Amino acid sequence: MRRTPPRRPTIKDIARRAGVSESAVSFALNGRPGVSDATRERVRRVAEQLGWQPSTAARALSGEGAATVGLVLARPARTLGVESFFLQLVSGIQEALAARRFGLLFQVVEDLGAECAVYRRWWAERRVDGLLVVDPRAEDPRPGLLDELGLPAVVVGAPDGPPGPPYAAISTLWADDTAAMTSIIDHLHTLGHRRITHIAGLPELAHTRRRMACLRAEAARRELPDVRSVTTDYSDAQGAEATRRALTGPRPPTAIVYDNDVMAVAGLAVAAERGLSVPADVSVVAWDDSALCRNTHPALTSLTRDTPAFGRRAAEHLLSLLNGAPPHRIQDATPTLLPRASTAPPPRGEDPAGSGAPHGET
Template sequence: MTSTSRPRVTIADVAREAQTSTASVSYALNGRPGVSLDTRARVLAVAARLGWSPASAARSLAGAGSGTIGLVLARDPRDLAVEPFYMQFIAGVEATLAPRSMGLLLEVAPTAVAEVEAIRRWHMSRRVDGVLLTDVIADDPRVELVKEIGAPAVVVGDPSEAAGLTSLWTDDAAATQQAVEHLVSLGHRRITRFAAPGRYAYTVIRDAAFESASQAVGIEHDIVRTDLSLDSGADAARTVLSVSRPPSGLLFDNDVMAVAALTAAHDLGLSVPGDVSIVAWDDSLLCQLVTPSLTALGHDVLALGAHAARRLLDVIDGVEPAAFQDATPTLRVRASTGPAPVET
């Protein structure tokens, strides 16, 4: 007994029931002037009674926006499960969107080409009013695309990569400095940074901040390149810790590698933080649950997402592009960092 498709209720139905024209219904619903209080109330009551929502297709065809913003996740699907970042970010974006009855259109694009295509298609077919760009790389093709086609966009990343688009950045340099100073204050004189691939804008920024913070206090420092994966972190940590005079402070560009290093240190018979101290970027539940718990640089990703969405809505409304700064990540000190071992 499938309930056969009930008749669609349209603006005309509401107009008829409320004894007025469709134009008045439209004006009333959108809170525009030109309708008496009486009529407005009557329209809203009828609309509620009939459970009418304007067909978004008709609305956007007629000139209103689509009421949707787009987000493309350019990561391998398998990696997404590992990264709590996106889910948090999405939740934040939604927190801004939901009260305005706007929607979030998602696409998981396996390749950069697919990602650019998705954005182009979305914009050309007017499915979205604007897009959010994360994980921006140097000379990002997406940035060029949105500039070319004139799609409203917000770059979540450093302004240097945003090519004049509105951007939202966090001060990774300051955060990096914090982490270095934390280790130095514990007496560490030899530290190594395990960095993300150089194509990410933030890598370059963190690298530079790491260099200058280390030089400022005159300690030995080194940077090892990784690909952020578990294995890459474990391998790099093992290599670095196996030399004759290994560093006593390790700084990782994400949480997964830091956890891998924990295991690597354990396997090499080194104690954390007795022999080696470990700091992670991207604080997460993982950092809290491992033993010892990890000292980490973290920030409120939920707030970041909400902030990014707000800026995008501004851009859609025609606000001029600008660079905005979000809160600086803070160091959450836990059990994985401690006084440097005494030099033998």
């Protein structure tokens, strides 16, 4: 049964609890003269106890809503400046919102706890009418929190494991990471690769876990022992370091799959630094297509999709929720592998059956 969202505290609530008039509360909270220091302190203490926050939008004060949706990203800030996927996603989101004269409030935080704190503050301040939630995790607390607060949301990406409980105003928009990873392994296996390393992203994200699980399953199905995943923070620095470790191991991979374009380009540089040719010595695949993938030499084989359109659809589904539409679980198109010059058969003399340590992750 749908819970009634908690009521936001008001100036009237503060006045009642503090035993003063509403005008005295207004004077105290706005730093205006007309109340004693003791009253000002009491009012501020009560406001903090009640969780009151000032409304920052005139539309919210009039009860019309904020005409704004929020997006919080709990990822290392240093990785975002060159993260083409999110730039394209946000451009599509903004395009859909602008058509309806809605704004986008965006914030980067250090972890999931901070992200939940931002949601509570935005709710208390009436800053947003709804939220776009990215990077689902295992046992993700965010949908339950947003349902408790009564904030409509679209979760971009499928949860890890079975779908969570239905919520009154939370939709999910997702693409099939497992099918996408399978298409990459099919391509590399057909070319003859048996030693494959996956330079993955953040290990706590649901889509990272699905990609790694798919890689394990495909390696087991094809009896490929030299297939493994290595997790990173998505940055070029960690992507480069993971590539160096892979290429200096006792049985280096003949193909490397990167979870974004930035790490793939960094991997190209590391291969060149070691005197290796791509794709003659090692093949390279990027998860997300971008201008970087198309304009490097050689151009990178990558998964391609219309990411701005993906963002537009996410925003449009959220706007529908704000208009009273029921929530839905929507599967978007699976990204398509686009072979380019960075993949080719492995070097001659490589053992097609493979051997060595069992497949796994590090």
